[in-house]
Amino acid sequence: MKLEMIGDIHLGMALNRKKADFDFNVKKRYPVISVSNIEEEGYFNNKGFEYFPSTELLSKKYFTEEGEVLMRLTHPNTAVYISKKQEDLLVPSYFVKIKITDKNYLPEYVAWYLNSEETKRELQKVQSGTRVTSTSKKVLETLVIKELSIEKQKRIVDLVELHQKEKTLYEKLIKEKEKQLAAATAEIMAD
Incomplete structure (x- = not known):
């Protein structure tokens, strides 16, 4: 089923229109998502969020809500x-928010499906731009999301979550091994 049929898709806010140039113009500072907060595999990293100095109080429609899917409009479309x-x-504005409204689709499954190689290849065919390729909201609306039973979607989501946990543990292990190697070689060099 097309993405526009299973959810509401909204563009993020053009930040430069509301950015305060001077501290005395700041009405409120908001934590803002940036590309550096999201790993290409489709999960948040531990980097802190930057703060956006706004000239006015902003509408809630530009903020994330639990259960939504966020998608980057530029390559790699995470x-x-x-x-x-x-x-x-x-x-x-370089992200879209997708609120899944069809109860036959889990938002976590939709996020995984949008990150799949098949979907990425499909998006590459229709992207515009020469230096920085971009995907339009219209293109996203027409993406077909394969319908599976809720049980199968849950199995996929569970597998993806397990994989991400394992990957994080492996990365921590590698960092610890690098520290051990550095300490061992430093000790040998000191002898």
């Missing part, structure tokens, strides 16, 4: 599920 921890973050 999609990420918004959990409770990522609520109330300002969404800039």
Whole structure:
């Protein structure tokens, strides 16, 4: 089924229109999502969020809500599920927010599907731009999301979550091994 049929898609806010140039013009500072907060595999990293100095109070429609999917409009078009921890973050215009309204689709499954190689290849065919390729909202609306039973979607989501946990543990292990190697070689050199 087409993405526009299973969810509402909204562009993020053009930040330069509301950015305060001077501190005395700042009405409020909002935490904002940037490309550096999201890993290409489709999950949030531990980097802190930047703060956007706004000249006015902004509409809630530009902020993340738990259960939504956020997708980057430029390459590599990474999609990420918004959990409770990522609520109330300002969404800039190089992302779209997708609120899944069809109960036959899990938002986590949709995020995974949007990150699949098949979907990425499909998006590459229709992207515009020469230096920085971009995907339009219209293109996203026409993307077909394969319908599976909720049970199968849950199995996929569970596998993806397990894979991400394992990957994080492997990365921590590698960092620890590098520290051990550095300490061992330093000790040998000191002898």
